[in-house]
Amino acid sequence: MSMRSHPVVDAAGRCKQAGGLTTMFTARLPFRTALPRMSASFAQIRLPLLAAVLASVLAGCASTPPPTGELSAAQQAVMRADDADADQYAPQDLNAARSALSAAQGALSQRKDEDARRLALRATAEADLAFARSKEAITNAELNQRRAEVAELRRRLQGGGQ
Template sequence: MVHIFSPLKGRSKSGRPAVSTLALALALALSGCATTPPPDGAMNQAQVQLQAARDAGAADYAPVDLGFAQNKFQQAQNAMASRKYDDAATLADEARADAELARAKARLAAARAQIQAKTNGNRQLRDQIEQSLSDQQQHDQSQNTNLPVQQPTQDMPAPASSSLSEPIPQGQGFQTLPQNNDQPVPQSNDQGGHP
């Protein structure tokens, strides 16, 4: 026996396309969720940046930003477990960005701490040098007070330039005596080397 189905009376033919469109949209939505791959790369990058931020000292220098990154990474892991891969990818990217920010802030704060330590060290060295110089000056002054006071010496005035330019006449000035040990050296009681 053959049965032939006929359309129901009173129903319009326009309802069929709406149902088929709805079924098609539902099938595409389900297939779209199934084809989105898990964001393993984004999760790995976020995890690497989190570890780099911890290694840079973000727990000490940027704890708020590190906390944001860890919280977003935890949410991304929960989204992965729920197979909400689009949400997981977004949260992993946000966690990576927050971890990079925490790492940069930690490195900046560590550099500032090093600069401050070097500045303090330089200030201490400067103070030690100044103290040493002050002590040396006091020591020198105390030694100078124990020494007898010396009268300032006066230099002899230089002769006028005209007297320097004139040749010394013969017989005036120094005389050279022959080096003969046999002959007695004439004694002169005139000072200044005049014969």
């Protein structure tokens, strides 16, 4: 004989267990096990509650991917600034970009993804600033050269007409 007692169902659908305790079934089938009836309020929130628990578990287990895209973009921005002669026209900004890129690569190798992402974005911003300042300096130099040419042409025209 097992330690577990099996329910016995009477004609009214009540379960008679050891010790004289009775429990009501939700269904009146003699071969179903005795379960307490769920309250309507729990039955209504059971599915949304399960979905919320599952979503929170998945969100807790999910991790962000490593910032390889951000690092690649930062490397490209530094190369773009370097190609625009930022070494000559915006050396502080370019050095800051290179330093941030190096720190981002170090953080990535230490698996500090958030720090690597933040530093890569900073490197990209610094490199873009170096690129813009370099382009501005080149454009201003060209503008000054064109102004000097125009002034020379005016001087020749005024001198040649007299």
